[in-house]
Amino acid sequence: MKIDRLIETYDRGAVDYDAIMKRYWHIEREPLIASLQLQPGQTVLDAAVGTGLNLPAYPEGVHVVGVDLSHKMMDEARQKNVSADITFKVSDMCNLDFPDNSFDAAASGFTFCVVKDPVLALKEILRVTKPGAFIAILDYCKSQDPEIQKWQELIADAASQLGFPTGKIKWDALMDYDELIYNSKLPIEVLADNRIENPNPFLCGCQLLLKNSKI
Secondary structure, three states, X not given: OOXXXXXXXXXXXXXXXXXXXXXXXXXXXXXXXXXXXXXXXXXXXXXXXXXXXOHHHOOOOOEEEEEEOOHHHHHHHOOOOOOOEEEEEEOEOOEOOOOOOOEEEEEEEOOOOOOOOHHHHHHHXXXXXXXXXXXXXXXXXXXXXXXXXXXXXXXXXXXHHOOOOOOOXXXXXXXXXXXXXXXXXXXXXXXXXXXXXXXXXXXXXXXXXXXXXXX
């Protein structure tokens, strides 16, 4: 997916994004953020913060840096009621504008199925987080059921080009987390890998907790 078209899509869909997610892909974010075991004074990267659906779950005393390419998505995020200290920054997931080892932890919701190069995006998160940092991921993903995969193959082109709803959200319907976390040879330890299987090919997902195992 080309970045300029992706930004245009999410700019256009920003005001409707929360309602769409609540209707079709609503998942509570508190367990995701709680898995990071954040402590007061720590700094966490919210990678592709979007409209800020993760933000209310962050605890007081934590500094969150939310990055995204869509100004209009971040405009929606700024309206969220949050306890943590939040900073927003325009940045590309595949080329994060931060020094190495800048963050104590990272979180990302429904992101890797959207970026053009998921391996590079995760590699960048590993670069900017400290050794031992927890990385929590919530995302759409390819089913592990071959029969459901057939339906995902059928919707893949439309999901990435037209989106669903049309022109509002685009993603890779064949996002392969086995390839990303087990076969990419990135320096990670998988602490939790919970797959959300569903006979509806639109509703397959995953929640993961990774540990940055770089030296």
